[in-house]
Amino acid sequence: MLLTAPMQRDALLAGALAGGALCAGAIACVRAAHAYARVARENEQLVRELSASRARVLTVADHERRRIERDLHDGAQQRLVALQIRLALLREQIEPEAPESAAALRRFEGEIETASEEVRALAHGIYPPQLTERGLAHALRSAARGAPLPTTVHTEHIGRYGPAVESTVYFACMEALQNAAKHAHGATGVTIEVCENGRLRFEVSDDGPGFAPREHARDGSGLANLRDRLAAVGGELEIRSAPGDGTRVAGVIPVRSGP
Ligand SMILES: Nc1ncnc2c1ncn2[C@@H]1O[C@H](COP(=O)(O)OP(=O)(O)O)[C@@H](O)[C@H]1O
Numbered sequence: 001m002l003l004t005a006p007m008q009r010d011a012l013l014a015g016a017l018a019g020g021a022l023c024a025g026a027i028a029c030v031r032a033a034h035a036y037a038r039v040a041r042e043n044e045q046l047v048r049e050l051s052a053s054r055a056r057v058l059t060v061a062d063h064e065r066r067r068i069e070r071d072l073h074d075g076a077q078q079r080l081v082a083l084q085i086r087l088a089l090l091r092e093q094i095e096p097e098a099p100e101s102a103a104a105l106r107r108f109e110g111e112i113e114t115a116s117e118e119v120r121a122l123a124h125g126i127y128p129p130q131l132t133e134r135g136l137a138h139a140l141r142s143a144a145r146g147a148p149l150p151t152t153v154h155t156e157h158i159g160r161y162g163p164a165v166e167s168t169v170y171f172a173c174m175e176a177l178q179n180a181a182k183h184a185h186g187a188t189g190v191t192i193e194v195c196e197n198g199r200l201r202f203e204v205s206d207d208g209p210g211f212a213p214r215e216h217a218r219d220g221s222g223l224a225n226l227r228d229r230l231a232a233v234g235g236e237l238e239i240r241s242a243p244g245d246g247t248r249v250a251g252v253i254p255v256r257s258g259p
Pocket residue numbers: 179180182183184185206208209210211216217218219220221222223224247
């Protein structure tokens with residue numbers, strides 16, 4: 001009896017392994033694998049929904065920007081131009097008899113001209129008409145001409161892309177350009193490079209004092225918004241900067257040419 005006990009135990013163990021216990025273990029494993037697969041599927045679904053919702057938010061925001069730009073151009077700006085013409089006509093009429101009043105009117109005309117330019121600049125900052133009409137390269141060159149720091153634009157193999165992609169690259173470059181003017185004290189210039197090779201890539205670099213992105217990237221919301229904006233079109237943002245070494249803000253977006 002004593003001699004046979006270990007043999008019996010082994011046999012029982014083997015039976016258990018082959019049967020019930022192994023089965024229970026295997027079932028638990030299969031269950032865990034199923035649960036894991038379900039969570040992974042749900043995660044993928046959530047990520048897809050999140051990207052789709054980000055893209056929708058971006059599209060709605062850009063749509064709204066274009067509407068405001070149109071309203072400013074067709075409304076306030078046209079009104080100011082009409083007012084300026086009426087004032088000029090009035091001034092010409094009264095000039096021979098009331099030169100002093102005419103001089104005052106001329107000053108008002110100057111102020112209206114300034115207001116009109118401010119409205120134009122504001123509308124351009126909200127949504128530049130060139131971006132829709134003539135594309136990214138043209139809109140960036142136009143913005144570079146008005147930038148506070150000397151700015152050079154290099155573009156290579158740039159076509160037309162969907163409005164969400166074009167506006168993302170444009171506004172990303174504008175944020176980096178503004179940051180250079182605002183934070184890169186002593187910088188002598190900014191370079192914007194955009195090229196396409198299956199992926200649309202942009203890079204904005206300045207030769208300013210640089211900063212530590214890990215410490216300062218959350219000081220404001222500009223760079224954080226950029227990251228979100230790029231993620232909404234399936235892209236990524238990279239900030240390379242170090243104190244004393246300038247700043248490079250780069251991004252890539254997967255694209256197909258054509259609007
Ligand atoms: N080109 C740059 N040169 C130096 N520092 C920069 C530059 N760009 C960004 N920074 C730093 O990163 C911070 C965050 O930038 P951002 O998110 O655009 O916010 P904001 O411009 O509103 O401060 C800035 O406050 C600044 O400290």
